[in-house]
Amino acid sequence: xxxxxATPVLSVRDLRTQVATPSGPRTVVDGLSFDLxxxxxxxxxxxxxxxxxxxxxxxxxxLPEPMARVASGSAIFGGRDLMALPEEEMRKIRGDGIAMxxxxxxxxxxxxxxVGKQLTEAILAHRDVGAGEARKTAAEMLRKVxxxxxxxxxxxxxxxxxxxxRQRVMIAMALVCGPKVLIADEPTTAxxxxxxxxxxxxxxxxxxxxxxxxxxxxxxMGVVAEMANRVMVMREGRVIENGPVAEIFHAPRQDYTRExxxxxxxxxxxxxxxxxxxxxxxxxxxxxxxxTNPAPLVEVSDLTVRFDIKGGLLQRTVQRVHAVEGINFAIxxxxxxxxxxxxxxxxxxxxxxxxxxxxxxxxxxxAGRNTAGLTSQTMKPVRRDIQMIFQDPFASLDPRKTVxxxxxxxxxxHELASGREIREKVAWLFERVGLSPEQMSxxxxxxxxxxxxxxxxxxxxxxxxxxxxxxxSVSALDVSVQARVLDLLQELQDELGIxxxxxxxxxxxxxQISHRVAxxxxxxIVEIGTRxxxxxxxxxxxxxxxxxxxxxxxPSRRREHFKQLEGEVPSPLWPAGSGPERVRLTDIGDGHAxxxxx
Amino acid sequence: MAAxxxxxxxxxxxxxxxxxxxxxxLLFLVPADPARQIAGRSATPAMVESIREQLGLNLPIYQQYxxxxxxxxxxxxxxxxxxxxxxxxxxxxxxxxxxxxxxxxIVCELVLGLTMGLVAALxxxxxxxQGLMIASFVGVSAPQFVVGILLLYVFAVxxxxxxxxxxxxxxxxxLPSLTLGVLGAGWYSRMMRSAMLDVLRQDYIRTARAKGxxxxxxxFRHAVPNAILPIVAMIGIDVGIFMSGIVVVExxxxxxxxGQLTWQAIQRVDIPIIMGVTLxxxxxxxxxxxxxxxxxxxxxxxxxxx
Numbered sequence: 009x010x011x012x013x014a015t016p017v018l019s020v021r022d023l024r025t026q027v028a029t030p031s032g033p034r035t036v037v038d039g040l041s042f043d044l045x046x047x048x049x050x051x052x053x054x055x056x057x058x059x060x061x062x063x064x065x066x067x068x069x070x071l072p073e074p075m076a077r078v079a080s081g082s083a084i085f086g087g088r089d090l091m092a093l094p095e096e097e098m099r100k101i102r103g104d105g106i107a108m109x110x111x112x113x114x115x116x117x118x119x120x121x122x123v124g125k126q127l128t129e130a131i132l133a134h135r136d137v138g139a140g141e142a143r144k145t146a147a148e149m150l151r152k153v154x155x156x157x158x159x160x161x162x163x164x165x166x167x168x169x170x171x172x173x174r175q176r177v178m179i180a181m182a183l184v185c186g187p188k189v190l191i192a193d194e195p196t197t198a199x200x201x202x203x204x205x206x207x208x209x210x211x212x213x214x215x216x217x218x219x220x221x222x223x224x225x226x227x228x229m230g231v232v233a234e235m236a237n238r239v240m241v242m243r244e245g246r247v248i249e250n251g252p253v254a255e256i257f258h259a260p261r262q263d264y265t266r267e268x269x270x271x272x273x274x275x276x277x278x279x280x281x282x283x284x285x286x287x288x289x290x291x292x293x294x295x296x297x298x299x300t301n302p303a304p305l306v307e308v309s310d311l312t313v314r315f316d317i318k319g320g321l322l323q324r325t326v327q328r329v330h331a332v333e334g335i336n337f338a339i340x341x342x343x344x345x346x347x348x349x350x351x352x353x354x355x356x357x358x359x360x361x362x363x364x365x366x367x368x369x370x371x372x373x374x375a376g377r378n379t380a381g382l383t384s385q386t387m388k389p390v391r392r393d394i395q396m397i398f399q400d401p402f403a404s405l406d407p408r409k410t411v412x413x414x415x416x417x418x419x420x421x422h423e424l425a426s427g428r429e430i431r432e433k434v435a436w437l438f439e440r441v442g443l444s445p446e447q448m449s450x451x452x453x454x455x456x457x458x459x460x461x462x463x464x465x466x467x468x469x470x471x472x473x474x475x476x477x478x479x480x481s482v483s484a485l486d487v488s489v490q491a492r493v494l495d496l497l498q499e500l501q502d503e504l505g506i507x508x509x510x511x512x513x514x515x516x517x518x519x520q521i522s523h524r525v526a527x528x529x530x531x532x533i534v535e536i537g538t539r540x541x542x543x544x545x546x547x548x549x550x551x552x553x554x555x556x557x558x559x560x561x562x563p564s565r566r567r568e569h570f571k572q573l574e575g576e577v578p579s580p581l582w583p584a585g586s587g588p589e590r591v592r593l594t595d596i597g598d599g600h601a602x603x604x605x606x
Numbered sequence: 607m608a609a610x611x612x613x614x615x616x617x618x619x620x621x622x623x624x625x626x627x628x629x630x631x632l633l634f635l636v637p638a639d640p641a642r643q644i645a646g647r648s649a650t651p652a653m654v655e656s657i658r659e660q661l662g663l664n665l666p667i668y669q670q671y672x673x674x675x676x677x678x679x680x681x682x683x684x685x686x687x688x689x690x691x692x693x694x695x696x697x698x699x700x701x702x703x704x705x706x707x708x709x710x711x712i713v714c715e716l717v718l719g720l721t722m723g724l725v726a727a728l729x730x731x732x733x734x735x736q737g738l739m740i741a742s743f744v745g746v747s748a749p750q751f752v753v754g755i756l757l758l759y760v761f762a763v764x765x766x767x768x769x770x771x772x773x774x775x776x777x778x779x780x781l782p783s784l785t786l787g788v789l790g791a792g793w794y795s796r797m798m799r800s801a802m803l804d805v806l807r808q809d810y811i812r813t814a815r816a817k818g819x820x821x822x823x824x825x826f827r828h829a830v831p832n833a834i835l836p837i838v839a840m841i842g843i844d845v846g847i848f849m850s851g852i853v854v855v856e857x858x859x860x861x862x863x864x865g866q867l868t869w870q871a872i873q874r875v876d877i878p879i880i881m882g883v884t885l886x887x888x889x890x891x892x893x894x895x896x897x898x899x900x901x902x903x904x905x906x907x908x909x910x911x912x
Contacts, residue, residue, distance in 0.1 A: 070815055072807075103818030110816075115809040119908055120831050129827070130817040165907040181817065321609040 412448030710783025723798020745792030842898030
């Protein structure tokens with residue numbers, strides 16, 4: 009970003025967007041103004057509900073009308089006010105002048121049309137060319153977004169491509185007409201961290217080659233630091249702070265920006281510390297609690313989970329998904345073991361096997377009890393010792409029940425209390441997780457995401473379990489809420505001595521919360537050790553790769569390129585009778601075990 | 607694909623075998639003695655007994671079933687008690703008319719239902735939407751004989767647009783097909799409306815709009831193919847519903863199909879015809895479903911047959 013011409017490509021003034029609610033219109037974007045310069049990357053950062061996505065949809069005039077509409081303001085693009093254009097004129101600008109990519113690559117492509125059809129129709133909508141030429145342009149564009157074998161990809165359907173590939177297709181589709189402005193709404197949020205690094209690198213390279221201006225909308229301050237020239241921090245529809253990226257990160261003027269930055273877990277922030285760190289603080293956890301207790305609470309040995317795929321005339325097993333392939337680990341009392349890895353590595357399946365929710369082979373001992381072959385009835389006493397918190401606090405609470413009865417339900421099922429006793433216990437649990445007992449009679453939809461996750465934690469705590477399996481339990485939450493929930497989890501551990509199996513893809517969160525870390529890849533653990541061993545001295549190439557892919561929330565530590573991360577994760581699907589090679593873990597000292605043969 | 611087809615065909619044969627057992631048992635459930643019916647009122651007990659002997663009615667039940675089944679495998683559906691003709695001859699003669707009527711019914715219900723549902727979804731919550739949904743509600747709840755007589759009265763008697771009955775020309779096909787299709791049109795318009803509303807909310811529709819595609823292209827290229835996926839699976843089941851529908855519709859319009867044949871057979875307790883038609887219907891339903899399942903992957907590439 010050396011010298012920039014003075015005329016902005018897009019000039020937004022006093023944009024106001026309203027959403028209709030039963031109690032009248034609510035302003036979700038309030039008096040937004042900014043200029044976007046040629047070739048510049050403007051990041052709009054903010055938490056959910058800040059109006060950042062609404063801003064993007066308003067500029068594209070893609071708001072879900074009539075529920076939402078632009079109430080006032082202007083957006084000058086190419087000398088014309090987008091907000092005042094007739095729909096047909098606006099249609100010509102979409103995709104040609106301003107293009108957009110979305111958060112969910114899995115659902116943003118039409119499942120019944122081939123990639124080729126979807127790409128070429130974007131060209132044919134704006135250019136007067138023949139079908140053959142459009143197809144050639146499409147293939148050329150796929151090559152530019154680094155998709156191998158473009159001719160074959162054009163004939164494929166979206167479901168045949170991985171998430172990262174689909175997002176590349178989306179980018180190709182957006183850039184194929186050479187737009188002046190690209191609006192990217194959380195383009196990497198749904199992707200794995202190594203894929204995220206690839207996509208961000210790609211956007212940066214294409215931006216340089218095409219001279220496109222980018223509006224990047226994200227909640228991830230790491231992504232902001234990595235990508236932005238300028239940053240706009242939004243909250244409740246208003247711009248809180250607006251400035252060059254270095255200024256925002258190193259000298260934020262507003263309290264809200266400071267809080268937002270403080271809440272971001274930073275990878276590497278823990279270097280040199282022994283135990284976990286409380287979220288949002290700089291204080292290390294009191295070193296008084298020692299982890300020398302030798303008897304493990306959970307012992308898993310040779311755990312294997314395979315899902316059969318049947319086919320043929322007799323419906324015999326023809327293929328198997330080797331989701332988890334002979335893993336071993338132990339969790340000691342009051343210890344947090346983090347299971348990290350990318351989607352499809354088997355970490356969630358491992359959690360479910362511990363809860364006996366999927367069929368598995370091997371050996372699992374929970375608080376001294378072997379759970380192999382237990383039915384749901386005989387598993388019941390074990391479930392008092394092990395409970396689970398799920399990823400989506402919106403989907404894991406029955407919307408028809410009051411939250412009080414949801415939290416009290418496990419007590420009733422296990423016949424541990426009844427009537428008044430349940431209510432008293434639930435009231436206590438509500439207070440324990442930072443909710444008010446008066447809220448017990450409300451329904452889940454009356455709570456925010458963070459509060460719902462607290463309710464889920466209260467429900468898991470109701471049986472006083474010794475272990476809690478937390479499967480991506482903070483991934484769906486905003487950073488500030490995430491920090492508070494993590495803090496609650498650690499507080500409960502200090503007080504009640506609960507152990508956690510913390511399943512997560514987020515390396516920074518894992519570094520902050522865990523005592524020990526196990527890295528999973530294709531169903532197997534490739535590295536396991538204490539937090540310090542794994543993060544400060546990663547030995548396995550995959551661990552190194554995961555750590556280096558995490559965007560760092562510091563614009564002065566921007567990584568220039570990430571080229572070594574091309575390629576796709578291989579499939580865990582094997583023909584019946586064969587399977588992956590088992591890795592052998594070698595102890596390289598102090599319990600730090602690494603797979604050396606793979 | 608070949609393995610899938612083979613497995614489905616084996617399943618179909620097993621289903622039809624089951625149906626043949628049930629229809630065969632019909633013979634024993636009805637309180638009428640076939641021999642006496644064939645012999646007629648004036649027959650002597652000796653004649654009745656000789657007919658019983660001839661039909662094998664004195665054999666143990668499993669042997670009777672075996673005789674029935676082996677006859678079936680030779681294409682012999684038995685003989686009508688009253689018409690003194692082979693059931694297969696009767697059914698074959700009337701099947702084309704019924705198939706034509708069903709095809710007309712499917713076309714009517716799809717064209718009407720999908721159009722109504724599409725328009726209602728695109729004009730959601732408007733007067734037009736409400737009007738169409740009331741119409742579909744009427745279509746779903748009105749008994750077919752009422753619809754048939756009403757259409758006859760309005761379009762044939764009063765307006766004289768179509769003939770009152772008969773079989774052979776296109777204009778004679780219109781009213782019976784419409785009558786048969788009204789019920790399905792009612793269901794499909796509701797399904798199509800909710801499917802369209804659901805699809806129009808999907809991310810890929812937003813993507814299509816963000817590309818700058820024209821509205822009609824977004825609707826017909828991106829939304830409609832996704833919205834009709836669940837409906838295609840239903841068409842197979844429709845064949846079964848139509849089987850009962852044609853009994854009523856063919857009677858109202860005097861359409862010479864197997865529906866009318868069945869109706870007459872029921873009135874006269876002509877068991878072999880009822881058995882034959884039931885078996886043919888079962889075949890049609892099984893085939894219809896198989897066909898729907900085979901068409902599904904052509905529309906939705908995510909479906910793989912194994």
